[in-house]
Amino acid sequence: MTTTPLRRRGAVLAAALLSTALVLTACGDGDDEDDTGDATAETRSVTAENGTIEIPADPQRIVTIGNTTMPFIDLGGEPVGVTEASASELVSIPAEQKAAYEGAVNVGSEEIDLEKLASLEPDLILVQFHSSDWDEVGTQLESVAPTVYWGLDIEWKAFADAIAEAGNLTEGLNEQxxxxxxxxxxxxxxxxxxxxxxxxxxxxxxxxxxxxxxxxxxxxxxxxxxxxxxxxxxxxxxxxxxxxxxxxxxxxxxxxxxxxxxxxxxxxxxxxxxxxxxxxxxxxxxxxxxxxxxxxxxxxxxxxxxxxxxxxxxxxxxxxxxxxxxxx
Amino acid sequence: MTLTDMEGAATLDTRVAAPVSHRRRRVVGLAAALVALMVLTVLSVMVGSKAIPVAVIWDALFDPSPDADQFAVRDYRLPRTIVGLAVGIALGLSGALIQALTRNPLADPGILGVHAGASFAVTLAVGWLGVRDIQGYMWFAFAGALLVTLMVLALGATRQGSSPVVMVLAGVCLGAVLGGAREALQLTDPEAFDAMRNWNAGSIAGRPLELLWPILPFFALALVLTFVVAGPLNAMALGDELAAAQGVQLARTRVLAIIALTLLAGGATAIAGPIGFVGLMVPHVARWIVGPHQRWIFAYSLLLAPSLLLVSDILGRVVLRPGEIQVGIVTAFVGAPVLIALVRRKKASGL
CATH class of the missing domain: 3.40.50.1980 (Nitrogenase molybdenum iron protein domain)
Known part of the structure; x- marks a missing residue:
């Protein structure tokens, strides 16, 4: 089995506690990218913690991993695969968001099932969790599809900007x-x-x-x-x-x-x-x-x-x- | 064991022939320890994370009114001090008992698997049954400690009579097995582990007195048992054969002593979590002061152990103001230098 441990629960807790600790250093991440520049091309490039990544201009089959799931759905996104969200994240979300979450294939809670993930044939993977988790599974994820990774210290507004940009959801973002x-x-x-x-x-x-x-x-x-x-x-x-x-x-x-x-x-x-x-x-x-x-x-x-x-x-x-x- | 027996016999002789002044010194020392404990008890009510004026503390105790600071004194500092006294006494006595029982100055109550049993039971309660507050898992800790000790007793009784060596080995083995199982459980459920982190560190903060009351009868019973077995344990320090020749019922004494120390250590661990070092160090110091006489060792441990616990707790409240450090972390910091100083000053005391 190609499963890999994922300390997601710990990551959620750490995110709640720590994500804002380094707000100042994280300011401006990704919000100065211009994705309209090569609209004619099949791909565009975004910059995140794992470098500059070539991703599809209009990704259709997106898998969200770690803390990206709920923010992505919140922006109006509909992932094909997700990692399990915690009960507290799901308790107060609108019905259509819950439907979007439940409509996605669960690719793991404590561990990511890489075979299941690959079988979804994603064209984009969005990841936020602890850097030690990334060190373990990062390259494996990148071998499945273009993967955009953020660490836990990105500020929430910049994070929303970055997810909207990568997932092509700027309309939902602007409304919010x-x-x-x-x-x-x-x-x-x-x-x-x-x-x-x-x-x-x-x-x-x-x-x-x-x-x-x-x-x-x-x-x-x-x-x-x-x-x-x-x-x-x-x-x-x-x-x-x-x-x-x-x-x-x-x-x-x-x-x-x-x-x-x-x-x-x-x-x-x-x-x-x-x-x-x-x-x-x-x-x-x-x-x-x-x-x-x-x-x-x-x-x-x-x-x-x-x-x-x-x-x-x-x-x-x-x-x-x-x-x-x-x-x- | 022959050498120890001879040394023990020699000490016994000097004790019998001890001059009156020797006895007076012990009494004076005991009185001094009592005064120190009383001072620390008062300090423990006066010193805390928040600076509360003495007048307010006085009013809180003797002229109560519904004021936030007065509640702080009555609801947190006072119960904490009382819990500290009870837990300290229990830890000190259980340490003195296990050292006398095993004739090993390095033994602490954990050696019979009390801590391991309590921790394992708490992990089960937190991880599997979803128990989240100390009121809930306290009884699991107590039951875990008692069960493990019963198993140790049963395993130790397989030879003719009961052998302290076999019991200690059984305790160490059970402790290792339960420790491994506990870690496995905790690794599969990090959230539960997070919830019991504080209990694991050992703390007397945030324990309401309602937690202590149901444990107190067990402590009282153990206290009586402790002084009942003090005499026989004195004789057993000379070796099993000599003690038996003096009419000591070895098996009965051991079983009673183990019941007493399990109630004490199990109860203390249930309330405060595993606090190490107090049970190891205090009987040592007591033995240096009074020599190998169990009743005196017990009496001194009874006063010195809560003193160590309270002084550690007070320090833990002030060094990181306004935050606090759990007492279980501080005891070793406070106690270790004292123990090292004593070890360097004198030759370690035998049993």
Whole structure:
């Protein structure tokens, strides 16, 4: 069997935690490519982490591997083959995206089945996962079809640009970008006063966190709130690790009193996520002024790897801010 | 064993003839250890990731009100300190027991496979049954530790009577087998492994007192057993034949001692995860202070082990402020230099 291990679960987790750590270095990846230059030719070239690759001008049979699957489908793509997505990625996507995912052939979850992959006769393979996984399977994938590979440290917007370019989905991308801009401007106009005069903190807790600890989420969705919307959210000092890397003991919950508003993770139904319930059940949390005043707001973030989940996040943040405005 | 027996006999003689001042020194030392433990207990409530004023801590304990900082003291620091005391006592005593039982100063409770059994059971619970919180897998750890010890006892009892050598060998073998099986399971389910990483490191943080209460009766029973077997273990330090000649029931003593140390080490591991080194080092230090007298060794271990655990935990809270290091990682850093200093100062104590 020509199967090759793929640490995809680890990669998903790492992506959620780490992908934004090197945002600055990843800026501009792939978005300055010009793919209209040789439209008459059968192929065009794109540049990614594995170099400049000649790919079909209009690829039809695309296989997505690792973290490319959901962003590709989110852009309106319909892959012929995918690696298994995690349950949390699938829980809140639109029906047509779920259909696109389920319509594709599963070429592996923990491992990629290279024979199955080859039998799909793909004309393009899109890959994002850990570089150690790429080192193991990269050349094998490249021998099946033109393969475009990105590492985990590419920023989400650049990643969406790059996938859209490689998969010839710029139309879907432009729609999403426009929607994103519109939502950002809408929120900034509607809640300008709150955004200017309020200090926010986003706290979270994952099931990987030690018992009795939480973290300040300065990476992930709240990074969009800070950098794109301009919310006053804490940020690690230049050159330091993100705050989210430090597991804070619960006794530090009382220091959250210095912020006007606390946001915390909830599921699609608006309940605190299961790992975070350990925090909301503490007396310290319940005694926080923001919590007693109703200024602790649940925000839903299912991912920050493509525009679809980010737009959902912005909607959720929108209603959280609306509830703040209603109080004033 | 003959040489050790003779040394043991010689020490026993000096102990019998020990002057009163020798006994007084032990008592004074014990009192000093108790004071140190009390100071550390107070420090453990006062020092933490967040700087909370002493007045607030005082109010939290004696004049409670619903204030976030006061909750922090009552809900996290106090339970953590109490759990640290209980786990420390259990680890120290179980270490003293296994060293006396095997007549091996390098033995720690893990040598009978207690840690391996607990870790394997927790891995099963997390990986197969999807248990995710400490409340759930604590009982798996305890049951795993007890089951493995029962197997070790059964394997060790195959010869005439029960032989500590066979039991240790059985423990080491079972530990290796279970360790391999555990790693295989963890490799197939990295997510589950991630969830139990903290338990594996050994920590007393985030354990509510409700976790401790059900374990305490087991600790109490083990404590009684420990002091019951202290006398016979003293005699057994002279060698099995001499002990038997003195009327010690070897098999019964060993079984009781193993039950006691498994309850102690298994309970401690269930709550805190596998914390190494405390059970190895503390009885050593105790033996240097008091000589080969089990009751005194047990009494000193009872006070010194929680001290080591608390001082390590306090350090773990402050060195990476506002984050923390698990106590299981710190104990070795704190304990190893002490042990090395003692080893260099004196010749290692025999048993």
């Amino acid at each position: 970008k426009a929607e994103f801009e519109e939502k950002v401007t809408g929120i900034q106009e509607e809640y300008g006063e709150i955004i200017d005069g309020t200090s926010f903190v986003d706290v979270s807790r994952g099931d990987w966190n030690d018992p009795g600890t939480f973290y300040i989420a300065d990476i992930g969705c709240s990074e969009i709130a800070r950098d794109d919307l301009g919310l006053d959210l804490p940020e690690a000092a230049e050159g330091e690790d993100p705050l989210a890397y430090t597991n804070l003991p619960f006794e530090q919950l009382s220091s959250l009193a210095e912020y006007d508003v606390i946001t915390y993770p909830v599921d699609a139904e608006g309940h605190p996520t299961e790992p975070f319930q350990a925090v909301t059940q503490t007396s310290t949390w319940k005694a926080l002024p923001a919590v007693t005043d109703g200024r602790a707001l649940g925000v839903f973030c299912s991912g920050n790897n493509s525009y679809g989940p980010v737009l959902q996040y912005l909607d959720s943040l929108d209603s959280a801010l609306a509830s703040l405005q209603a109080k004033e």
